[in-house]
Amino acid sequence: MFEPADPVVLRDGPQGVGPVMPALSRIQTPLRRQVFDHVRAQGRAARADVARALGISAASVTATTAELIALGLLREVDGASLDGREATRGRPPVALEIVPEGRCVIGVKLGDERHTAVLADFGGRILADAARAASPGRRPLDELLDEVEALVADLRSRAPGRTAAALGIGLPGLVEHHAGQVAWSPLLEGTGIALREACVARFGVPVQIDNDSNLLTLAELWFGAGRALSDFAVVTIEHGVGMGLVQGGRLFRGAGGMGLEIGHTKVRLDGALCRCGQRGCLEAYLADYALAREAATALGRDPRQSQSPRSMLETLFSEAKSGHEAAREIFARAGRYLALGLANLVQMFDPGLVILSGERMRYDFLYADEVLAEMQRLVLPAGRLPVRVEVHAWGDLVWAQGAAALALIAATDEALGA
Template identity: 35%
Template sequence: MSSPSAAESFPAHTSAASQIFTTVLSQGPLTRSEVARRAGLSAAAVTKAVRPLIEAGYLVEDVDEDARPALGRPANLVRVDGGRALFIGVKVTGDKIIGVLTDLCCRILVARYVPLAARDPKAVLGSAAELVRELLIEADGLGVRVAGLGMAVSGDVDRAEGVVRYSPFLEWRDVPLAELAAMTTGLPVTVDNDVRALTVAEQWFGAGVGLSGFALVTVGAGIGCGLVVHGKVVAGAHGVAGEIGHVAVDPAGPRCHCGNRGCVEAIASDDAIVRQVRAATGVQVADAVEAAGLAHDGVAGAREVYARAGDAIGRGIATVANLLGPERVVISGEGLAAYDLFADHIRDAFATAAFGSAARCDVQTRPLPFDEWARGAAATAIQSFIRSDANQHLRGAALTQPA
């Protein structure tokens, strides 16, 4: 594999320049005047920031002589050259690792899946490193360098430190994943919570583009929530924010793994639904797919379980809407496969619990396969690369790809 002589730094050395590039990345192609308006910056600031980005090949100016106004220079469009750099995203689940190779615009070029034989950090790192090596070979075939690696895991993740504080599905505590992964792969590494990473991808490239505030709620193995407030993904002072799954909606409800009772996750996660369907029907369903099958078949008790789950999710979403007033709430996750069983209950509970104009929040669903979660991890690596002065944390001394 080819390797660059040194890790190239992104030629945007101010927060304004990063903001300008991000605006073009997520909303472009745009004219300079449109960039200035959307970024809330002066035309002079945009001109100053765009020039070195064009010279370095990250931005491309499309000259359109037909767009020439009556006076002055033509209003040329500026866009990102997605092929200027590549990124790898890795999503770790309880039983597999998903890896993707993306371009600078976070378009998936290659996707790979590998099973996870064991969940200890050493085993996970070994499997992830092999997956990254495969994707580096793919990148080498394209003749473009990989500028960063993003890794996403569930649980309490401190992105600033690159440490997984607690991941219940992996049974990890205080694992310095960014440092270990950088030593193993030789790449700059960003580690983040999986839902927060997916939120970054949706903010820049999906349902949240152009919105100042929105929430992404994921339903499945757990109940997660990513938050964007005033255009920024909320991480919290200690890396924990948006834990809608641990909002208590029924003080007399089932015990949650966090120790409290009646959390949304204790009522509406896949495992919780399976346990409740078994108890309600006496049928030993193996997983959420079988549980949903019973409910679809009209088995007594199964539909009621999904009704309670929908009510819990709706109340949790209403709590977010009441506290933060997002423009939109996007519901996603593998649990959407059974969405028809609790959709009405989510909407009814949300309408009942949302206060005043919070009920006007746009609530929509967006099915996203696991490839998209790995793409979210790549999006965090792109974000770190663009905002390198403020956010990028390089672990280890090696800043180049392995030869």
């Protein structure tokens, strides 16, 4: 215990270290992408506005937009004919906008009980949607691809003649976005599955994959509360506990694309057993399986004849609402652990807004006054306003919209050669 450990390096100070600076250029964005993203963000924008916003010369904007117009990605519109928008003083008569029909993309959300998909244009508008019942459990990759293909066929039959330029897929589990691999998923057999590569081979278009919490976060960023915000967090409570984070207008990803696993942060040393095999994870105090395993005890049922976890949870919830003390106690403790988890999130990421989302949000114990008040209490108060919290109980389609946003990013990368 008191010997220096092997994998660490002890060093002296940086005496003599020269003036070499960090490679900030690694994070710079090509100008074509900057111009394109700006126009997309604004809906419509005049060239002069683009130049001002990006701090570049009028000549650079003219050259760059000419390229984007030649690629069929932007087009000129009569700035004077901007109907349905607020008039802006001094708006020049010519504006730029995305060509909506420039590209179509498909977004797919794979789930335990249902898969959903949308076809969206380059402006993000939904042209068609589809859904199919799914069965829980881990299956071979080929089987899952068949299910995706069936959804894609459904979309094609609903919007004939449209060709998708990219595919975005989201699924539960540990997804390495950059590598395009699924480290582990409750829907897929095996580990380290090269899902993106397999989809590219099957569908012949650029593909991006991500975990479902990131989809929901992208949906909030592109279509929801996040449009006006550059920093916010989304917490999803479903079968597990997940989160997504937007920082500076972009989705936060760790070095390996594997961060934000709030459900598996430890909230107690040697605590309750989690389904991941470790002890003390937040999820082990909060997810449905965690509540269901206490339900049999609370309700005095024989665990051998117990209901499904989902139905057990419904019974527990209605008992709690009717005043059953042990049932209330289970939800009360889960609520306190949610408060603790949210406080830790706020303490670490300091987001401008926390959005609680997901199906489980209809169990109102999760956002009761007491829970949110306890969360605020558990955050260091110094000079800080209480964190803003919103609860969104959105339907399935919004996840697929997030997957479409992922596909739009892929299509833009492809079109701009990024």
